[in-house]
Amino acid sequence: MIQPLDLCRSQLPNVRQALEQAEVLCQQRGTRLTDLRRRVLEIIWNSPAPLGAYAILDVLRNDGRQGAPPTVYRALDFLLEQGLIHRLATLNMFTGCRRPDCCHSSQFLICRDCGQVEELSNPAVDELLRDEAATRQFEVLAQMVEVLGRCPNCRGVAFHAR
Amino acid sequence: MIQPLDLCRSQLPNVRQALEQAEVLCQQRGTRLTDLRRRVLEIIWNSPAPLGAYAILDVLRNDGRQGAPPTVYRALDFLLEQGLIHRLATLNMFTGCRRPDCCHSSQFLICRDCGQVEELSNPAVDELLRDEAATRQFEVLAQMVEVLGRCPNCRGVAFHAR
Protein backbone atom coordinates (compact mmCIF):
# COMPACT_ATOMS: atom_id res chain seq x y z
CA MET A 1 0.00 0.00 0.00
CA ILE A 2 1.53 3.21 -1.17
CA GLN A 3 0.98 6.33 0.86
CA PRO A 4 2.25 9.53 -0.75
CA LEU A 5 3.06 12.27 1.70
CA ASP A 6 3.01 15.95 1.14
CA LEU A 7 6.12 16.68 3.11
CA CYS A 8 6.49 20.29 2.14
CA ARG A 9 3.06 21.41 3.20
CA SER A 10 3.12 19.46 6.39
CA GLN A 11 6.00 21.59 7.57
CA LEU A 12 4.44 24.96 6.93
CA PRO A 13 3.21 26.43 10.20
CA ASN A 14 -0.05 28.12 9.65
CA VAL A 15 -0.21 31.75 8.73
CA ARG A 16 -2.22 32.96 11.66
CA GLN A 17 0.22 31.42 14.08
CA ALA A 18 3.16 33.11 12.37
CA LEU A 19 1.43 36.47 12.50
CA GLU A 20 0.53 36.12 16.14
CA GLN A 21 4.07 35.23 17.02
CA ALA A 22 5.35 38.22 15.06
CA GLU A 23 2.95 40.44 16.94
CA VAL A 24 4.18 39.18 20.29
CA LEU A 25 7.84 39.45 19.37
CA CYS A 26 7.52 43.01 18.15
CA GLN A 27 5.64 44.00 21.24
CA GLN A 28 8.34 42.48 23.42
CA ARG A 29 11.00 44.34 21.48
CA GLY A 30 9.18 47.63 21.32
CA THR A 31 9.18 47.64 17.52
CA ARG A 32 6.11 48.45 15.50
CA LEU A 33 4.48 45.82 13.34
CA THR A 34 2.36 48.27 11.37
CA ASP A 35 -0.53 47.34 9.09
CA LEU A 36 1.68 47.46 6.06
CA ARG A 37 4.40 45.34 7.62
CA ARG A 38 1.93 42.81 8.96
CA ARG A 39 0.27 42.56 5.58
CA VAL A 40 3.58 41.97 3.82
CA LEU A 41 4.44 39.27 6.31
CA GLU A 42 1.03 37.71 5.75
CA ILE A 43 1.47 37.77 1.99
CA ILE A 44 4.80 35.99 2.34
CA TRP A 45 3.37 33.34 4.63
CA ASN A 46 0.36 32.82 2.40
CA SER A 47 2.58 31.82 -0.47
CA PRO A 48 3.68 28.20 -0.71
CA ALA A 49 6.92 29.32 -2.36
CA PRO A 50 9.15 32.33 -1.72
CA LEU A 51 8.07 35.62 -3.26
CA GLY A 52 9.98 38.41 -4.95
CA ALA A 53 9.49 42.02 -3.89
CA TYR A 54 7.53 42.87 -6.99
CA ALA A 55 5.22 39.91 -6.59
CA ILE A 56 4.46 41.17 -3.10
CA LEU A 57 3.86 44.61 -4.53
CA ASP A 58 1.34 43.18 -6.97
CA VAL A 59 -0.62 41.64 -4.11
CA LEU A 60 -0.57 44.92 -2.20
CA ARG A 61 -1.96 46.70 -5.24
CA ASN A 62 -4.66 44.08 -5.56
CA ASP A 63 -5.55 44.97 -2.00
CA GLY A 64 -6.28 48.44 -3.29
CA ARG A 65 -3.28 49.89 -1.52
CA GLN A 66 -1.05 52.52 -2.97
CA GLY A 67 2.53 51.59 -3.22
CA ALA A 68 5.76 51.60 -5.12
CA PRO A 69 8.86 49.45 -4.77
CA PRO A 70 10.23 51.36 -1.77
CA THR A 71 7.02 50.63 0.11
CA VAL A 72 7.71 46.93 -0.15
CA TYR A 73 11.46 47.06 0.34
CA ARG A 74 11.11 49.08 3.52
CA ALA A 75 8.65 46.63 4.94
CA LEU A 76 10.94 43.78 3.94
CA ASP A 77 13.90 45.52 5.58
CA PHE A 78 11.98 45.75 8.81
CA LEU A 79 10.90 42.12 8.72
CA LEU A 80 14.47 41.05 7.95
CA GLU A 81 15.83 43.10 10.85
CA GLN A 82 13.31 41.49 13.16
CA GLY A 83 14.25 38.06 11.89
CA LEU A 84 10.68 37.41 10.80
CA ILE A 85 11.67 36.60 7.23
CA HIS A 86 14.73 35.44 5.35
CA ARG A 87 16.09 36.60 2.04
CA LEU A 88 17.17 33.89 -0.35
CA ALA A 89 20.11 35.35 -2.20
CA THR A 90 20.10 32.78 -4.97
CA LEU A 91 16.51 33.63 -5.86
CA ASN A 92 16.22 37.27 -4.80
CA MET A 93 13.16 36.23 -2.91
CA PHE A 94 11.76 36.22 0.58
CA THR A 95 10.37 33.51 2.79
CA GLY A 96 8.94 33.39 6.29
CA CYS A 97 11.25 32.44 9.13
CA ARG A 98 10.22 29.22 10.88
CA ARG A 99 11.87 30.16 14.17
CA PRO A 100 11.64 33.92 14.57
CA ASP A 101 11.84 33.63 18.34
CA CYS A 102 15.45 32.53 18.58
CA CYS A 103 18.59 33.70 16.90
CA HIS A 104 19.80 30.93 14.65
CA SER A 105 21.77 30.40 11.53
CA SER A 106 19.75 28.74 8.83
CA GLN A 107 20.34 26.60 5.85
CA PHE A 108 17.87 26.34 3.02
CA LEU A 109 16.91 23.53 0.70
CA ILE A 110 15.39 25.18 -2.34
CA CYS A 111 13.53 23.17 -4.94
CA ARG A 112 14.46 24.29 -8.41
CA ASP A 113 11.19 22.97 -9.85
CA CYS A 114 8.41 23.94 -7.45
CA GLY A 115 10.30 26.65 -5.59
CA GLN A 116 9.36 25.37 -2.17
CA VAL A 117 11.88 25.92 0.55
CA GLU A 118 12.81 23.95 3.62
CA GLU A 119 14.56 25.78 6.39
CA LEU A 120 17.14 23.83 8.39
CA SER A 121 19.03 24.93 11.41
CA ASN A 122 21.94 22.57 11.80
CA PRO A 123 24.34 23.97 14.39
CA ALA A 124 27.17 21.83 13.03
CA VAL A 125 27.15 23.76 9.77
CA ASP A 126 27.25 26.99 11.68
CA GLU A 127 30.13 25.76 13.83
CA LEU A 128 32.17 24.49 10.92
CA LEU A 129 31.93 27.84 9.21
CA ARG A 130 32.75 29.71 12.40
CA ASP A 131 35.79 27.51 12.94
CA GLU A 132 37.04 28.11 9.43
CA ALA A 133 36.55 31.82 9.90
CA ALA A 134 38.21 31.86 13.32
CA THR A 135 41.25 30.04 11.95
CA ARG A 136 41.65 32.88 9.50
CA GLN A 137 40.92 35.61 12.03
CA PHE A 138 37.87 36.42 10.00
CA GLU A 139 34.97 37.99 11.89
CA VAL A 140 31.63 36.46 10.93
CA LEU A 141 28.69 38.83 10.49
CA ALA A 142 26.29 36.68 8.50
CA GLN A 143 26.02 33.27 6.94
CA MET A 144 24.26 32.36 3.75
CA VAL A 145 23.79 28.67 3.04
CA GLU A 146 21.49 27.64 0.23
CA VAL A 147 21.23 24.25 -1.39
CA LEU A 148 19.55 24.19 -4.76
CA GLY A 149 18.02 20.95 -5.94
CA ARG A 150 14.83 18.99 -6.25
CA CYS A 151 12.41 18.16 -3.47
CA PRO A 152 10.95 14.66 -3.02
CA ASN A 153 7.64 15.73 -4.57
CA CYS A 154 9.25 16.99 -7.73
CA ARG A 155 11.54 13.96 -7.98
CA GLY A 156 8.46 11.78 -7.89
CA VAL A 157 9.77 9.91 -4.92
CA ALA A 158 7.06 7.72 -3.43
CA PHE A 159 7.01 6.82 0.22
CA HIS A 160 5.81 3.43 1.35
CA ALA A 161 3.75 3.27 4.47
CA ARG A 162 5.38 1.11 7.07
CA MET B 1 58.70 42.79 17.02
CA ILE B 2 55.46 43.15 15.14
CA GLN B 3 55.19 41.73 11.64
CA PRO B 4 51.98 42.58 9.82
CA LEU B 5 51.03 40.07 7.17
CA ASP B 6 49.03 40.67 4.06
CA LEU B 7 47.11 37.44 4.20
CA CYS B 8 44.68 38.19 1.43
CA ARG B 9 47.20 38.98 -1.22
CA SER B 10 49.47 36.15 -0.32
CA GLN B 11 46.74 33.74 -1.27
CA LEU B 12 46.03 35.13 -4.70
CA PRO B 13 47.65 32.95 -7.34
CA ASN B 14 49.08 35.08 -10.04
CA VAL B 15 47.05 36.00 -13.05
CA ARG B 16 49.28 34.48 -15.68
CA GLN B 17 49.20 31.17 -13.91
CA ALA B 18 45.42 31.19 -13.74
CA LEU B 19 45.17 31.99 -17.44
CA GLU B 20 47.59 29.28 -18.42
CA GLN B 21 45.71 26.74 -16.40
CA ALA B 22 42.45 27.83 -17.98
CA GLU B 23 44.03 27.44 -21.41
CA VAL B 24 45.14 23.90 -20.63
CA LEU B 25 41.82 22.86 -19.12
CA CYS B 26 39.81 24.14 -22.06
CA GLN B 27 42.12 22.41 -24.50
CA GLN B 28 41.74 19.15 -22.59
CA ARG B 29 37.98 19.52 -22.64
CA GLY B 30 37.72 20.63 -26.25
CA THR B 31 36.08 23.89 -25.27
CA ARG B 32 37.15 27.22 -26.75
CA LEU B 33 38.72 29.85 -24.57
CA THR B 34 38.28 32.67 -27.06
CA ASP B 35 39.94 36.08 -26.89
CA LEU B 36 36.88 37.58 -25.29
CA ARG B 37 36.50 34.83 -22.72
CA ARG B 38 40.19 34.87 -21.87
CA ARG B 39 40.10 38.62 -21.51
CA VAL B 40 37.10 38.49 -19.17
CA LEU B 41 38.85 35.86 -17.08
CA GLU B 42 41.94 38.06 -16.99
CA ILE B 43 39.94 41.09 -15.90
CA ILE B 44 38.42 39.10 -13.07
CA TRP B 45 41.79 37.79 -11.94
CA ASN B 46 43.37 41.21 -12.17
CA SER B 47 40.94 42.57 -9.64
CA PRO B 48 41.75 42.19 -5.96
CA ALA B 49 38.03 42.01 -5.17
CA PRO B 50 35.16 40.38 -7.05
CA LEU B 51 33.70 42.29 -9.97
CA GLY B 52 30.16 42.82 -11.21
CA ALA B 53 29.24 42.19 -14.82
CA TYR B 54 28.98 45.88 -15.59
CA ALA B 55 32.35 46.64 -14.08
CA ILE B 56 33.82 44.02 -16.38
CA LEU B 57 31.98 45.61 -19.27
CA ASP B 58 33.54 48.96 -18.45
CA VAL B 59 37.01 47.45 -18.63
CA LEU B 60 36.22 45.81 -21.95
CA ARG B 61 35.10 49.16 -23.33
CA ASN B 62 38.28 50.76 -22.06
CA ASP B 63 40.06 48.13 -24.10
CA GLY B 64 38.39 49.65 -27.11
CA ARG B 65 36.17 46.64 -27.57
CA GLN B 66 32.54 46.84 -28.61
CA GLY B 67 30.15 45.24 -26.25
CA ALA B 68 26.89 45.24 -24.45
CA PRO B 69 25.72 43.35 -21.36
CA PRO B 70 25.07 40.09 -23.23
CA THR B 71 28.68 40.09 -24.38
CA VAL B 72 29.83 39.91 -20.80
CA TYR B 73 27.14 37.62 -19.49
CA ARG B 74 27.81 35.08 -22.21
CA ALA B 75 31.48 35.03 -21.44
CA LEU B 76 30.67 34.71 -17.75
CA ASP B 77 28.30 31.83 -18.46
CA PHE B 78 31.04 30.00 -20.28
CA LEU B 79 33.57 30.57 -17.51
CA LEU B 80 31.05 29.43 -14.92
CA GLU B 81 30.29 26.27 -16.89
CA GLN B 82 33.98 25.52 -17.09
CA GLY B 83 34.36 26.12 -13.38
CA LEU B 84 36.92 28.84 -14.01
CA ILE B 85 35.03 31.41 -11.99
CA HIS B 86 32.44 31.51 -9.24
CA ARG B 87 29.41 33.70 -8.85
CA LEU B 88 28.89 35.22 -5.43
CA ALA B 89 25.14 35.38 -5.03
CA THR B 90 25.22 37.75 -2.07
CA LEU B 91 27.16 40.32 -4.08
CA ASN B 92 26.05 39.62 -7.65
CA MET B 93 29.73 39.47 -8.49
CA PHE B 94 32.27 37.12 -9.94
CA THR B 95 35.59 35.88 -8.71
CA GLY B 96 38.24 33.54 -10.09
CA CYS B 97 38.17 29.92 -9.00
CA ARG B 98 41.27 28.88 -7.07
CA ARG B 99 40.98 25.22 -8.02
CA PRO B 100 39.51 25.05 -11.50
CA ASP B 101 41.10 21.67 -12.12
CA CYS B 102 38.97 19.65 -9.72
CA CYS B 103 35.28 19.57 -9.03
CA HIS B 104 34.73 20.88 -5.55
CA SER B 105 32.15 22.57 -3.47
CA SER B 106 33.33 25.91 -2.19
CA GLN B 107 32.67 28.17 0.71
CA PHE B 108 33.48 31.84 0.61
CA LEU B 109 34.58 34.30 3.25
CA ILE B 110 33.64 37.71 1.94
CA CYS B 111 34.94 40.85 3.57
CA ARG B 112 32.21 43.43 3.88
CA ASP B 113 34.73 46.28 4.02
CA CYS B 114 37.40 45.59 1.39
CA GLY B 115 35.43 43.07 -0.64
CA GLN B 116 38.22 40.56 -0.78
CA VAL B 117 37.18 36.95 -0.90
CA GLU B 118 38.74 33.81 0.44
CA GLU B 119 37.70 30.54 -1.14
CA LEU B 120 37.53 27.51 1.12
CA SER B 121 36.84 23.95 0.18
CA ASN B 122 35.94 22.15 3.37
CA PRO B 123 34.52 18.73 2.48
CA ALA B 124 32.85 18.48 5.88
CA VAL B 125 30.54 21.36 5.03
CA ASP B 126 29.66 19.71 1.78
CA GLU B 127 28.99 16.39 3.52
CA LEU B 128 26.83 17.89 6.23
CA LEU B 129 24.64 19.55 3.65
CA ARG B 130 24.45 16.39 1.56
CA ASP B 131 23.44 14.41 4.63
CA GLU B 132 20.73 16.86 5.53
CA ALA B 133 19.45 16.73 1.99
CA ALA B 134 19.60 12.94 1.80
CA THR B 135 17.62 12.60 5.02
CA ARG B 136 14.88 14.59 3.33
CA GLN B 137 15.14 12.78 0.00
CA PHE B 138 16.21 16.08 -1.48
CA GLU B 139 18.43 15.87 -4.56
CA VAL B 140 21.32 18.33 -4.42
CA LEU B 141 22.19 20.20 -7.59
CA ALA B 142 24.26 23.08 -6.24
CA GLN B 143 25.49 24.55 -3.00
CA MET B 144 25.93 28.17 -2.10
CA VAL B 145 27.83 28.91 1.08
CA GLU B 146 28.88 32.49 1.70
CA VAL B 147 30.07 33.98 4.96
CA LEU B 148 29.93 37.74 5.18
CA GLY B 149 32.19 39.49 7.65
CA ARG B 150 35.46 41.30 8.10
CA CYS B 151 38.89 40.06 7.11
CA PRO B 152 41.90 40.36 9.44
CA ASN B 153 43.23 43.36 7.52
CA CYS B 154 40.04 45.32 7.90
CA ARG B 155 39.67 44.35 11.54
CA GLY B 156 43.12 45.77 12.15
CA VAL B 157 44.32 42.52 13.60
CA ALA B 158 48.08 42.55 14.01
CA PHE B 159 50.11 39.38 13.83
CA HIS B 160 53.16 38.90 16.01
CA ALA B 161 56.16 37.25 14.45
CA ARG B 162 57.13 34.11 16.24
Added chain:
DNA sequence: TTGATAAATGTTATCTTATAACAATTGTTA
Protein backbone atom coordinates in the same frame (compact mmCIF):
# COMPACT_ATOMS: atom_id res chain seq x y z
C1' DT C 1 38.97 25.91 -51.87
C1' DT C 2 34.40 26.33 -51.28
C1' DG C 3 30.00 25.88 -49.36
C1' DA C 4 27.29 24.41 -45.45
C1' DT C 5 26.85 24.33 -40.70
C1' DA C 6 27.62 25.44 -35.98
C1' DA C 7 29.49 28.47 -32.61
C1' DA C 8 30.43 32.91 -31.01
C1' DT C 9 29.74 37.71 -30.91
C1' DG C 10 27.29 42.19 -31.99
C1' DT C 11 23.15 44.91 -31.29
C1' DT C 12 18.80 46.68 -29.74
C1' DA C 13 15.41 46.54 -26.60
C1' DT C 14 13.45 45.25 -22.47
C1' DC C 15 12.75 43.07 -18.05
C1' DT C 16 13.74 42.41 -13.12
C1' DT C 17 15.59 43.90 -8.80
C1' DA C 18 16.78 47.61 -5.83
C1' DT C 19 17.63 52.30 -4.07
C1' DA C 20 18.07 57.57 -3.80
C1' DA C 21 15.78 61.69 -2.71
C1' DC C 22 12.30 64.28 -1.10
C1' DA C 23 7.25 65.04 0.32
C1' DA C 24 3.39 63.92 3.09
C1' DT C 25 1.49 61.61 6.82
C1' DT C 26 1.20 59.43 11.20
C1' DG C 27 2.68 58.41 15.88
C1' DT C 28 4.91 59.83 20.19
C1' DT C 29 6.24 62.64 23.78
C1' DA C 30 7.34 66.82 26.30
Added chain:
DNA sequence: TAACAATTGTTATAAGATAACATTTATCAA
Protein backbone atom coordinates in the same frame (compact mmCIF):
# COMPACT_ATOMS: atom_id res chain seq x y z
C1' DT D 1 -0.76 71.35 21.38
C1' DA D 2 3.74 71.95 19.51
C1' DA D 3 7.91 69.57 18.26
C1' DC D 4 10.10 65.71 16.87
C1' DA D 5 10.74 61.06 15.13
C1' DA D 6 9.09 57.26 12.52
C1' DT D 7 6.56 55.65 8.74
C1' DT D 8 4.70 55.81 4.28
C1' DG D 9 3.89 57.99 -0.40
C1' DT D 10 5.93 59.38 -4.76
C1' DT D 11 8.99 60.11 -8.55
C1' DA D 12 12.92 58.93 -10.72
C1' DT D 13 16.67 56.16 -11.65
C1' DA D 14 20.41 52.89 -10.78
C1' DA D 15 21.98 48.16 -11.21
C1' DG D 16 21.65 43.42 -12.69
C1' DA D 17 20.14 40.24 -16.26
C1' DT D 18 18.04 38.34 -20.49
C1' DA D 19 15.24 37.92 -25.01
C1' DA D 20 15.45 38.19 -29.83
C1' DC D 21 17.56 38.68 -33.88
C1' DA D 22 21.67 40.10 -36.96
C1' DT D 23 26.33 39.43 -38.07
C1' DT D 24 30.65 37.42 -37.91
C1' DT D 25 33.90 33.75 -37.18
C1' DA D 26 35.35 28.98 -36.84
C1' DT D 27 34.96 24.17 -38.38
C1' DC D 28 34.55 20.53 -41.41
C1' DA D 29 32.92 17.77 -45.21
C1' DA D 30 32.83 17.55 -50.16
